[in-house]
Amino acid sequence: MSRTRVIKIVFYSLLIAATSMILRSFMSSMSKIPVQTSTSKHAIVVGSGIAGLTAASQLVARGLPVYLLERSAKPGGNSIKASSGINGAPTKYQPGPPFSDKSFYEDTVKSAGAVISIARKQRESLISTLTNSSTDAVSWLVDNKGIDLSVVAQLGGHSFPRTHRGAGQTPPGASIVLTLLKSLKESPLFNLETSCQVTKVLKDGSDVTGVQYSCDGQVKVLHGPIVFASGGFGGDAEGMLAQYRPDLAGFPSTNDPRHGSQSLLTEVGAQLLDMDLVQVHPTSFLDPKDVSNPVKFLAAEVLRGEGGLLLRTGKRFINEMETRKNVTDAITKVAANSVSPRQWEVELVLDEGVYNNASSHIDFYVWKGLMRKTTASELGVEAQSSIEEYAKAAAGHIVDPFGREYFGHWKLRDVLPDSVVYVGLITPAVHFTMGGVIISPHSEVLDASSKPIKGLWAAGEVTGGIHGENRLGGSSLLECVVFGKIAGEQAANYLEGI
Template sequence: MSPIRVLKIVLISLLTLFLSMILKNFLSTMSAPSFQNAASKQVIVVGSGLAGLSAASTLVKHGITVHLLERSAKPGGNSMKASSGINGAPTKYQSGTDTTFYSDTIKSVGSVLSTAKEQRESLITTLTNSSSSAVSWLVDEKGVDLSIVAQLGGHSFPRTHRGAGQTPPGASIITTLLKSLKESSLFHLETSCLVTNVLKSENEITGVEYSHEEQTKQIQGPVVFASGGFAGDAQGMLSTYRPDLAGFPSTNEPRPGSQNLLTRVGAQLLDMDLVQVHPTSFVDPKDPLNPVKFLAAEMLRGEGGLLLQDEKRFVNEMDTRKNVTEAIMKGPSDRSLPRQWTNVQLILDEGVFAQAASHVGFYLWKGLMEKTTVSSLGEDALQSLQEYANIVAGDIPDPLERQSFGHWTLREVLPTSVVYVGRVTPAVHFTMGGVVISPQSEVLNADHTPIKGLWAAGEVTGGIHGENRLGGSSLLECAVFGRLAGEEAAKYVGAVPS
């Protein structure tokens, strides 16, 4: 074979190999664009409650690096303390056909529905229509037990899900998501750091500035804000927007709100004066004047518990939180600070206890409730309990128009009948106001156009709940809009098709 022919064969072989390598690389890029490109991209998530963890879980699933910044020493936020459950309809755990979630939520919003009506309705539609998939995501993909369903105040159907075990739903959900995220090399959690500034270049959010261990740091990337509300900011935002609540106790730790960080970059605010005062937070007999209260879960009333004020029923315990709170506050409050009502008792019988044993057992251990007998409550209380038992049995109608009685089983009320009792008072619990977002969790500016590179979810946002938040819709809001924020941020960095 001549040298020229040998040279041609070698050149053809090299060219074939070169073209083969180019084609292989091209096909590899076409078949897996998201993970190959996303691995070099990152998104910042501010806040480690359910909204932040839902966004982070979605981003990590798309192969995107997540830097989660949490101001507290431990992750989980208020979501970790959620005790009643998460709403969902329809789900495989419900019996019957639940078609009223949207209308119940609209009714709960109240008169403010007439303002920003289209905006509110679109958010509520997203919330309620996505509720079933949110529960399915937690149950089927993440392995959270949400098999028990209860009916809470303001709901016309049982749709609030919690687990059958000893762990409250908030803690169960948060610990499960955190465990899953920590198994990924793409997830980076930093605690005890306070975001102090949102960075913006022209019309795009480019990162955040934060303080950690007395150092100021910056991190670059688009941002999902899930930093919570301002119900614990008694001396700041709460006093600005609701000075009439000065002196009220709160179920939130005292810390500043963060909405102002977003208004500096063009975000708009809605419903900032709408603050939910939860009707039942425990008055700790060991520390009655502590301004930070422990919530008495609404599911205790949903499972059949009742309220007595000065030994008499005075309200439909299954009404909205707003209406129950207003009924309590018609009576005289203590003259001490914090401003509270210590003449209100939450009472459960053995049937309610059996259904809520994990919660009540914890409250008993904390000394917030006691196991006692009806004789310790007074003669008027005995009469009130017997009337309630007769109502539950269907012997007489309820003059307060309660329709659902959970698992109350006590029929003949005797002085020796066992009951579980705790003193409760209204306390500032949740802020319905916050930054305006689109149904895709985009933070909107004054022109109602999205601020590029910025999303928000959870209690930092406004417009969903209006005058009253239904129990179980806080965790739901976090899961629904947190996941949406994660999806939209993934599209923004090019990890998934737009």
């Protein structure tokens, strides 16, 4: 090969390499330039849990285009995992005389605890909106969306059975999410983008005008009014959770690791409330195959509501129908069984009566290896004695020493060594964050002067002020539907008025 040819080959190789580098640099820089996705008149919903899907449903029903942005690869958020149900009172499905449940508001105020005195009028207004809208929320899901919510249970902290779920095998959270999502996908007005992270809320003067977000390394911009339904910060262990509740360091969580998004809203003037109020759910499963995994699978509260009892070293120690906070406090007042993660070991025990009314849950837990079917004698003499006493109280033969009055569908009366029971080990885990951005009863995000930020609404766990110190089981899905509907309607009115 001649010297001239070698020089040419080297030259062209260097030229190709240089061109490739320039092209890669250009493409990289282009990915950082915001791409204008759409300039048409539409609304933006951030988060695809039940709050976001409900808001989107309201907007589409009004004939308005919606862009729904979800940071996970699949839609549904934490809502799709919810298994106990949605509260509603009064409804046609509740036991007793028609529309006899009048205490939902009082139960919720009581559950909120001492913080009810802080911003009292504002908090009670939100609670009033939540509870007074609950009948319509259940009716909307049943009558308009065709979702079965015919089974009703009483959960801890409630004075009446009012937590609705379906009679089939599909958990209520998944049933609601999948139904709403299917309906939305049938509309040409609905646009869903997953694996897309909102990085900035855009503002022009005092009005919110859209979002900047990233998908697959490409930065995009959407303009329009926004409904934020991005969830809480229970999985942000090293970020917001560590900032507001450092005492919960080391606790397992039922949430996947993900950053809280409230700071996106505070950057445009939103205010925060109750950020230190974090709900630790008393019953999450210890997986025998992976005990030290910090992400736990929730043991649905319906298991206790339908009659389950809790044993520590074979003995009962609490009225299982107390609020989540009180049950958690009773568990954690003794030393933890492990430090990393911080875990306790408590047995959750069910009988065949509970199984018959919550079989879809229990079969799944047994299949996952989180619960097992066994006998009373296998739990030990102390535990068998405790179950015997509990069974007598459930039958009305004695007054329960812990004050429990509602025993769900527990039916075991004569406890024998071979009596069938279902048991799983549980521990408290970070579950829900009661704090978030302050909203009005119209789902408007409020600024430091308690004035609505124009073009911005929020619903679901990203908000604060409703639940106070403790959220009642079944009220998270209700909150999503009630305020998701309101936010969707308000955004629609705003969009139509532009």
